[in-house]
Amino acid sequence: MNTTPTEIRRVEEILERKQAELVRELRNRDGIVIQKSADQMDEIQFASERDLVIRNVDRESRLLRQVKAALRRLQHGSFGICVACEAPIGPKRLAAVPWAPRCIQCQEAADRDGQERDESVGETLAA
Numbered sequence: 001m002n003t004t005p006t007e008i009r010r011v012e013e014i015l016e017r018k019q020a021e022l023v024r025e026l027r028n029r030d031g032i033v034i035q036k037s038a039d040q041m042d043e044i045q046f047a048s049e050r051d052l053v054i055r056n057v058d059r060e061s062r063l064l065r066q067v068k069a070a071l072r073r074l075q076h077g078s079f080g081i082c083v084a085c086e087a088p089i090g091p092k093r094l095a096a097v098p099w100a101p102r103c104i105q106c107q108e109a110a111d112r113d114g115q116e117r118d119e120s121v122g123e124t125l126a127a
């Protein structure tokens with residue numbers, strides 16, 4: 001990746017903006033309201049809404065961790081290097097997902113192994 005100081009500054013701004021956005025969204029969800037109703041249909045509706053909120057919080061928390069890690073890599077000069085195979089991550093991928101920790105091949109492998117979904121594995125098994 002072309003890591004001129006201008007380019008680093010630009011990526012840093014994108015990452016910091018994304019970080020702020022995620023922090024704000026996660027904070028807004030702090031008060032997940034557990035609604036109660038005597039009506040069973042309402043209960044089912046509330047439960048699925050709650051599930052959706054929890055899944056979103058999961059996803060955003062994970063994204064926030066990736067953004068923070070990318071900012072650290074930027075400071076340490078290892079930004080744009082795949083954390084798994086240490087090959088440069090493609091510029092197109094970085095342009096689309098600046099916080100991507102892995103190159104496309106390693107990400108696909110990780111998705112297959114479910115590495116990025118470890119938090120929800122317990123839930124799936126329990127269900």
Ligand SMILES: [Zn+2]
Pocket residue numbers: 082083084085086087102103104105106107
């Ligand atoms: Zn890789």
